[in-house]
Amino acid sequence: MGLPLMMERKSNNNNNNVVELSRVAVSDTHGEDSPYFAGWKAYDENPYDESHNPSGVIQMGLAENQVSFDLLESYLEKKNPEGSMWGSKGAPGFRENALFQDYHGLKSFRQAMASFMEQIRGGLASFDPDRIVLTAGATAANELLTFILADPNDALLVPTPYYPGFDRDLRWRTGVKIVPIHCDSSNHFQITTEALEEAYQTARDANIRVRGVLITNPSNPLGATVQKKVLEDLLDFCVRKNIHLVSDEIYSGSVFHGSEFTSVAEIVENIDDVTVRERVHIVYSLSKDLGLPGFRVGTIYSYNDHVVRTARRMSSFTLVSSQTQHMLASMLSDKEFTEKYIRINRERLRRRYETIVEGLKKAGIECLKGNAGLFCWMNLGFLLDKKTKDGELELWDVILKELKLNISPGSSCHCSEFGWFRVCFANMSEKTLEIALKRIHEFMDGRRRF
Amino acid sequence: MRLIVPLRGVVQGRGGLFVGSLIPCCLFYFLQLYLKRRRSPPDPPPSDSDLTELPRTSSRSNLFSRGNSIGRVRVSSRAVPVAKPADSPYYIGLERAKTDPYDRISNRDGIIQLGLAESTLCFDLLQRWMSENLIDSMMMKSDDGEFDVSSIAMYKPFEGLLELRVAFADFMSRIMGGNLSFDPSKMVVTAGGTPAIEVLAFCLADHGNAFLIPSPYYPGFDRDIKFRTGVELIPVHCRSSDNFTITVSALEQALNQARKRGSKVSGILFSNPSNPVGNILSRETLHDILRFAQEKNIHVISDEIFAGSVYGDKEFVSMAEVASSGEFDKSRVHIIYGLSKDLSIPGFRAGVIYSFHEDVVNAAKKLMRFSSVSVPVQRILISLLSDTRFIEEYMAAHRQRIRDKHVRFVDGLKQLGIPCAESGGGLYCWVDMSSLLTSYSEKGELELFEKLLSVAKINATPGTACYCIEPGWFRCCFTALADEDIPVIMERIRKLAESSRS
Numbered sequence: 001m002g003l004p005l006m007m008e009r010k011s012n013n014n015n016n017n018v019v020e021l022s023r024v025a026v027s028d029t030h031g032e033d034s035p036y037f038a039g040w041k042a043y044d045e046n047p048y049d050e051s052h053n054p055s056g057v058i059q060m061g062l063a064e065n066q067v068s069f070d071l072l073e074s075y076l077e078k079k080n081p082e083g084s085m086w087g088s089k090g091a092p093g094f095r096e097n098a099l100f101q102d103y104h105g106l107k108s109f110r111q112a113m114a115s116f117m118e119q120i121r122g123g124l125a126s127f128d129p130d131r132i133v134l135t136a137g138a139t140a141a142n143e144l145l146t147f148i149l150a151d152p153n154d155a156l157l158v159p160t161p162y163y164p165g166f167d168r169d170l171r172w173r174t175g176v177k178i179v180p181i182h183c184d185s186s187n188h189f190q191i192t193t194e195a196l197e198e199a200y201q202t203a204r205d206a207n208i209r210v211r212g213v214l215i216t217n218p219s220n221p222l223g224a225t226v227q228k229k230v231l232e233d234l235l236d237f238c239v240r241k242n243i244h245l246v247s248d249e250i251y252s253g254s255v256f257h258g259s260e261f262t263s264v265a266e267i268v269e270n271i272d273d274v275t276v277r278e279r280v281h282i283v284y285s286l287s288k289d290l291g292l293p294g295f296r297v298g299t300i301y302s303y304n305d306h307v308v309r310t311a312r313r314m315s316s317f318t319l320v321s322s323q324t325q326h327m328l329a330s331m332l333s334d335k336e337f338t339e340k341y342i343r344i345n346r347e348r349l350r351r352r353y354e355t356i357v358e359g360l361k362k363a364g365i366e367c368l369k370g371n372a373g374l375f376c377w378m379n380l381g382f383l384l385d386k387k388t389k390d391g392e393l394e395l396w397d398v399i400l401k402e403l404k405l406n407i408s409p410g411s412s413c414h415c416s417e418f419g420w421f422r423v424c425f426a427n428m429s430e431k432t433l434e435i436a437l438k439r440i441h442e443f444m445d446g447r448r449r450f
Numbered sequence: 451m452r453l454i455v456p457l458r459g460v461v462q463g464r465g466g467l468f469v470g471s472l473i474p475c476c477l478f479y480f481l482q483l484y485l486k487r488r489r490s491p492p493d494p495p496p497s498d499s500d501l502t503e504l505p506r507t508s509s510r511s512n513l514f515s516r517g518n519s520i521g522r523v524r525v526s527s528r529a530v531p532v533a534k535p536a537d538s539p540y541y542i543g544l545e546r547a548k549t550d551p552y553d554r555i556s557n558r559d560g561i562i563q564l565g566l567a568e569s570t571l572c573f574d575l576l577q578r579w580m581s582e583n584l585i586d587s588m589m590m591k592s593d594d595g596e597f598d599v600s601s602i603a604m605y606k607p608f609e610g611l612l613e614l615r616v617a618f619a620d621f622m623s624r625i626m627g628g629n630l631s632f633d634p635s636k637m638v639v640t641a642g643g644t645p646a647i648e649v650l651a652f653c654l655a656d657h658g659n660a661f662l663i664p665s666p667y668y669p670g671f672d673r674d675i676k677f678r679t680g681v682e683l684i685p686v687h688c689r690s691s692d693n694f695t696i697t698v699s700a701l702e703q704a705l706n707q708a709r710k711r712g713s714k715v716s717g718i719l720f721s722n723p724s725n726p727v728g729n730i731l732s733r734e735t736l737h738d739i740l741r742f743a744q745e746k747n748i749h750v751i752s753d754e755i756f757a758g759s760v761y762g763d764k765e766f767v768s769m770a771e772v773a774s775s776g777e778f779d780k781s782r783v784h785i786i787y788g789l790s791k792d793l794s795i796p797g798f799r800a801g802v803i804y805s806f807h808e809d810v811v812n813a814a815k816k817l818m819r820f821s822s823v824s825v826p827v828q829r830i831l832i833s834l835l836s837d838t839r840f841i842e843e844y845m846a847a848h849r850q851r852i853r854d855k856h857v858r859f860v861d862g863l864k865q866l867g868i869p870c871a872e873s874g875g876g877l878y879c880w881v882d883m884s885s886l887l888t889s890y891s892e893k894g895e896l897e898l899f900e901k902l903l904s905v906a907k908i909n910a911t912p913g914t915a916c917y918c919i920e921p922g923w924f925r926c927c928f929t930a931l932a933d934e935d936i937p938v939i940m941e942r943i944r945k946l947a948e949s950s951r952s
Contacts, residue, residue, distance in 0.1 A: 019747055019782040020716070025653040025813040032816065064605060072599045098576065099568060100797040101642070101790075136641050136799075140820045147678055148529040152657075173652055173678070173817070211526070242521045279523040293605045294825030296641075306525055309533040314677060317645045317821055322797035324824045 039406035064427035112332035125265035138285035161413035212244030221422035223370035253289030256350035359437035381419025540669035569929035587833030608818035610639025617835035643788035645821035655716035666916035717749030723875025726925035758792030761853035762874025884922025
C-alpha cells in the first residue's frame with residue numbers, strides 16, 4: 001500500500017500582494033476530495049426521503065446510530081418532566097455551568113462516564129474518573145493523543161482496513177505518519193504478529209520512528225471485535241518495541257453480545273507492572289453507543305499519569321461545554337437506565353445486522369462475520385472485472401449512480417484486498433433498509449441475467 | 451586516488467597483501483559504522499529480554515510482572531513542556547487563589563481573585579433568561595409535543611448551524627457599533643476563543659514562523675499559540691508614555707529585528723479592546739496597522755473578544771470595519787470573537803473565527819471537527835442571541851455595571867495614590883503599583899506579586915507575565931466583585947503599602 005505521500009504545498013505566491021497561508025491550510029490531508037466524501041456530496045444533492053424523494057440516494061456511508069432514540073426520549077420524559085434536569089436544576093445550577101471551564105471536567109460527569117464504561121465491559125474492568133480527560137468528540141481525542149505520543153514525522157501503526165477519517169485526524173495538524181499493518185481475509189482480517197513486525201520494519205527501513213499502534217476495537221469498518229489473544233499479542237509487541245498502544249473503543253457498547261468483547265482495559269486490569277500499563281490508552285465517545293454525535297463528547301482514558309496531565313492541559317482546545325456535561329451526568333449515572341439502554345441497543349443492532357446480512361445473502365452476497373458496530377463489511381470482489389482499486393471504484397460508482405446507494409469502498413479504508421465495501425445500517429428506519437436491500441436484489445438479478 | 455597510492459606502498463612491502471586487504475576492510479567497517487550511526491534515528495530503548503522466548507504460562511499476568519526489565523515508554527518531545535508545572539505568575543496566582551478562595555461570608559481572610567477576566571455582574575439577567583427559555587430553546591418538540599432528541603443528537607456541520615452563524619453575525623454587528631454587517635458565510639463557530647486563536651495560527655503560519663504581538667499581552671496566548679502550532683510570539687513593546695498604544699515604528703523595528711534573526715513573521719496579533727491594558731484602539735491606529743500589514747504582506751488577527759465590554763467614552767471600531775473600507779486587501783484580516791467575556795458564559799464554550807479569506811474559512815471549517823460546539827448548546831445560543839430585546843437590555847446593563855464598578859475600583863486605588871492606565875474596555879484595569887516596589891525592576895515586581903498574594907491575599911497578574919517592559923504594572927479584574935468587596939481590597943493594599951514603607 002505504501003506510505004502516505006508528503007503533502008505538496010500549493011504555490012500561492014503568484015502575486016507579491018497575495019498573503020501566504022500555512023502548509024496545514026493548503027494541504028489536502030483533510031481528504032475531503034476522496035471518493036469516501038464524494039459519495040456524501042451525491043447524497044446531499046439528492047437525499048432519499050420516504051415520502052418526498054423515494055428514489056433518492058440512500059446514505060449508507062454514515063456510521064450513525066439512530067435505532068435507540070426512543071429510549072432516550074422516554075427516559076427524558078419520565079425523569080425530566082419540565083426539563084428540570086436539563087435546565088440545570090432550575091436557576092442556581094446555571095451559574096456554575098456558565099462559569100465552569102476547568103479542563104479537569106465536572107467530577108460528576110467523569111464519574112458517570114467511568115461508570116458507563118464499566119457497565120459496557122460487564123464490570124470486567126474498572127475506570128478511575130481521575131484518569132478521564134474530556135474532549136469535544138473522539139476525533140479530537142485521537143488527534144490529541146497523537147500530538148502527545150508522537151512528534152512530526154514519527155509514525156503510528158494502524159491495521160488495515162481502517163476508518164478513512166484517521167488519515168486526517170491522526171496526520172493533518174500533527175505531522176505524524178500512518179504506517180499500515182496489512183490484514184487480509186485469510187484470517188478474517190485479524191492482526192497477526194507477522195504483520196505487526198512487517199509494518200514496524202517498513203517504517204524502520206524508511207527511517208521513520210514508530211511511537212505506537214492504534215487499533216479500533218470493535219473494528220471500523222469490519223464490524224467485528226478483536227480477539228483476546230490478538231490483544232495480548234499486540235500488547236506483547238508494544239512492550240517489546242517499547243511503544244504505545246491506543247485502543248479506540250468507540251463502538252464498545254455496540255457489540256451484539258457483550259461477552260464477545262474484550263477491552264484492552266480488561267487485560268491491563270490484571271497487570272501490575274506500571275511500565276506495561278502506562279503505554280495503554282483508550283479512546284471513547286458517546287457518539288456511537290448513545291447515538292449522540294451532536295453532543296461532541298469524547299474521552300481519553302490513559303493509564304499513564306504524564307499523558308493524563310498533558311492531555312488535560314491540551315484539552316483546553318477542545319473542551320466539552322459544562323452545560324453538556326451537566327446534562328449527561330445524571331443520565332449516565334442512572335445505572336438502571338444505562339443497563340436497560342445498553343441491553344436494548346445491542347439487541348436492536350444485532351437484529352438490524354441480521355436483517356442486512358440475510359438480505360444480502362439472498363442476493364448472493366457474503367459479508368465478513370461481524371458481531372459489533374453500525375455497519376457490515378460486504379464482499380463484492382466477485383463482481384469486479386479487474387481486482388484493482390480502479391475496478392473497485394468503478395463498481396462503487398455504479399452502486400452510487402444506478403442503485404443510488406452511498407456505501408464506502410474498501411480502498412478508502414486502505415484495504416489491501418479489493419472489492420470490499422462498508423455498509424451502514426443503523427442510521428435509517430427499517431423500511432429504508434428494506435428498500436436499500438430491494439435495490440440490491442434487483443441489481444443482482446439484473447446481473448445474473450447476463 | 452589519494453588513498454590508493456599509500457596503499458600500494460603498503461601492499462608492496464612485507465606482509466603487504468595481508469595489511470593491504472586488512473586496511474580496506476577496516477576502512478569499510480568504520481565507514482559502515484559511521485553511516486549507520488548517522489542514518490538511524492534513535493530507537494526507543496528496547497526491553498532487555500525477549501519475552502517471546504519465555505515459556506508460555508496459562509496466566510498471562512506472569513509475563514508482565516517482571517519488575518523493571520522493560521524500558522519506560524516516552525511521550526513526544528512536544529508534549530514534554532506541556533505538563534510542566536506552571537512557571538508563569540499568571541498561572542501560579544490562579545492556582546494559589548483556588549486553594550484559599552475568598553468568600554465574604556465564610557472565608558473573609560481568603561485570597562481575593564483579581565486574576566481572572568470574567569464577569570458575574572449580569573448573572574441575574576442571564577439566570578432569569580435561562581430559567582425561562584433553556585429547555586424550549588434546546589430541544590425542538592415534535593408535533594405531538596414530545597421531545598425530539600434527534601434534533602440535537604445527530605451530526606451537524608462542524609462549523610456551526612447556519613442559524614447560529616446568522617445569529618452571531620447579527621449579535622456582533624449590534625455590539626460593534628451597527629455600522630458593519632457580518633457575513634455568516636465568513637464565520638466559523640469554535641468551542642471557545644482558545645481553539646479560535648489556535649486554528650488561525652495553524653492556518654496562517656508554519657511551524658517556526660512568528661506573529662508580532664504588542665505587549666503587554668494576555669499571558670494565555672503563550673499556551674494557546676505555542677503549545678502545538680510551533681509558532682513564535684515576538685512581543686512589540688508599548689510604553690506608558692502613550693498609554694501602551696501600539697505604534698507603526700515599534701512594529702517596524704520589531705519586524706526588522708526578527709528578520710535579522712532569521713525569523714519569518716507571518717502576521718500581527720493584537721487584542722482590541724486590549725488585554726491587559728483595556729484601551730480601545732482608534733480608527734487611525736487600526737488603519738495604520740492594516741497599512742503596515744499590507745506593505746509587509748502579512749496577516750492581521752484582531753482578537754475582539756471584549757468588544758461588548760466597552761464602558762468608556764471612546765467608540766469601539768472593529769478591524770472588520772476598517773478592512774471593509776476598500777483601501778486594503780482584506781483577505782489578510784481575521785477576527786476572533788466569543789461569548790465568554792461579553793455574555794459571561796465561558797463554560798458554554800462558544801467562539802468565532804471571522805475571516806475575509808475564503809481559503810482560511812474553508813480550512814477552519816474542516817478543522818472544526820476537533821473543536822466544535824455541541825448541538826444542544828448551539829440551539830440555546832441561537833435562541834439567546836436572537837432574543838434581541840433581551841440582548842439589548844443585557845448589553846446595556848453589562849456596560850453600565852462595568853462602568854460603575856470600574857469607577858469604584860479606580861477611585862479606591864486613586865485614594866491610595868495608585869494610578870491606573872486609561873482604559874475604556876475589558877473586565878480589568880491596568881494598575882501602576884510601581885510606588886510599592888522595593889526596587890524598580892522585574893525582581894521587585896515579582897516580590898510585590900508574592901507579597902500581594904501571601905500577605906494582602908490578593909491575586910493580581912504582574913506585568914512580567916504579560917511581557918510588559920516597564921516594571922510595577924498589574925492587571926486587576928474587578929467584574930466578579932461585589933461593591934462591598936472593594937473597600938476590603940483597598941484596605942488590604944493600604945496595609946501592605948504601609949508595611950512596605952516602614
